[in-house]
């Protein structure tokens with residue numbers, strides 16, 4: 001799918017539909033990034049949360065993800081690093097799918 005570069009201002013994010021899949025697109029310092037928009041915890045949509053720099057925080061229970069690479073940074077608001085490691089081991093806490101954003105003139109192709 002293709003969006004205009006003007007779709008988002010710096011520091012903004014929104015949802016797009018990519019072949020039926022909900023994708024979060026974010027503009028971080030003029031670069032576009034796209035990751036899965038559904039939090040793995042209880043399926044809240046991340047674009048309704050907050051974006052601080054390259055970190056999106058889930059609006060429901062505060063899990064945090066890096067939009068530049070989809071990495072899970074923190075699972076729920078109060079989870080310790082030890083518990084996060086255990087949850088990752090069992091596959092409950094996982095990273096977001098990453099989609100490629102290719103700049104083509106004043107358009108951004110999301111694949």
Ligand code: FES
Nearest residue numbers: 039041042058061
């Ligand atoms: S649904 Fe995202 S942290 Fe709970």
